[in-house]
Amino acid sequence: MATHFPGRAPRENPQYAGLSAVGKSASFATGSSLIKPNKKMTGIFFGSTTGTTESVAARIAERLGVAQADVHNVAAASVEDVKKYDLLLLGSSTWGSGELQDDWPGFLDKLGKEDLSGRRVALFGCGDAGIYSDTFCDAMAEIRDGLASTGCTFVGGFDAEEYPGCGSRLCQDGEAIGWAVDDSASDAENQMRMELWIAAIG
Numbered sequence: 001m002a003t004h005f006p007g008r009a010p011r012e013n014p015q016y017a018g019l020s021a022v023g024k025s026a027s028f029a030t031g032s033s034l035i036k037p038n039k040k041m042t043g044i045f046f047g048s049t050t051g052t053t054e055s056v057a058a059r060i061a062e063r064l065g066v067a068q069a070d071v072h073n074v075a076a077a078s079v080e081d082v083k084k085y086d087l088l089l090l091g092s093s094t095w096g097s098g099e100l101q102d103d104w105p106g107f108l109d110k111l112g113k114e115d116l117s118g119r120r121v122a123l124f125g126c127g128d129a130g131i132y133s134d135t136f137c138d139a140m141a142e143i144r145d146g147l148a149s150t151g152c153t154f155v156g157g158f159d160a161e162e163y164p165g166c167g168s169r170l171c172q173d174g175e176a177i178g179w180a181v182d183d184s185a186s187d188a189e190n191q192m193r194m195e196l197w198i199a200a201i202g
């Protein structure tokens with residue numbers, strides 16, 4: 001199984017799929033409704049220690065019209081829960097020095113062994129770029145790397161310039177790999193980045 005990171009259309013970056021990317025998969029060939037989030041098939045999975053990422057997950061659910069029953073704390077979720085969704089929105093805060101939130105490693109170990117072919121994965125996370133600039137939201141990269149063998153397709157990458165001075169694993173090859181909510185940014189800035197992320201998911 002190969003994990004797909006088709007590129008943003010304008011640059012044809014092989015690592016990330018964008019809204020209108022001309023990918024190798026027929027489902028991504030156009031900007032049709034095929035790639036729009038379907039709330040019936042969208043699952044949100046988060047890990048949160050002090051509640052920030054949990055709040056963000058609820059905010060995403062409200063914005064996208066995802067039912068509460070489809071919002072899962074990985075501390076209590078099983079990989080079986082994942083299988084009913086076509087679009088997975090996976091979120092973790094970053095702790096220690098660039099590490100996954102505590103509830104994620106066990107879940108990710110199991111999820112990383114699953115066949116997620118045909119499923120799209122978009123990443124979000126919480127961190128603090130002001131204090132932890134070198135490891136800002138690195139947990140998102142941990143999740144992405146942990147799913148490298150699952151055959152999933154990552155979506156939701158957008159221009160790293162939206163994160164000025166970004167020097168962590170969040171930003172690679174000019175792309176932010178998902179929506180990183182920054183404790184040190186303004187609400188307006190975080191909100192604007194959320195909209196860019198949602199637009200990139202398609």
Ligand SMILES: Cc1cc2nc3c(=O)[nH]c(=O)nc-3n(C[C@H](O)[C@H](O)[C@H](O)COP(=O)(O)O)c2cc1C
Nearest residue numbers: 048049050051052053093094098127128132136137
């Ligand atoms: C001890 C400690 C270590 C942290 N390490 C990082 C880090 O390496 N990178 C980062 O972006 N944020 C780091 N943070 C910030 C948290 O990720 C941030 O406060 C986040 O909003 C917590 O979300 P949660 O309540 O959902 O767990 C750290 C915070 C603390 C207290």
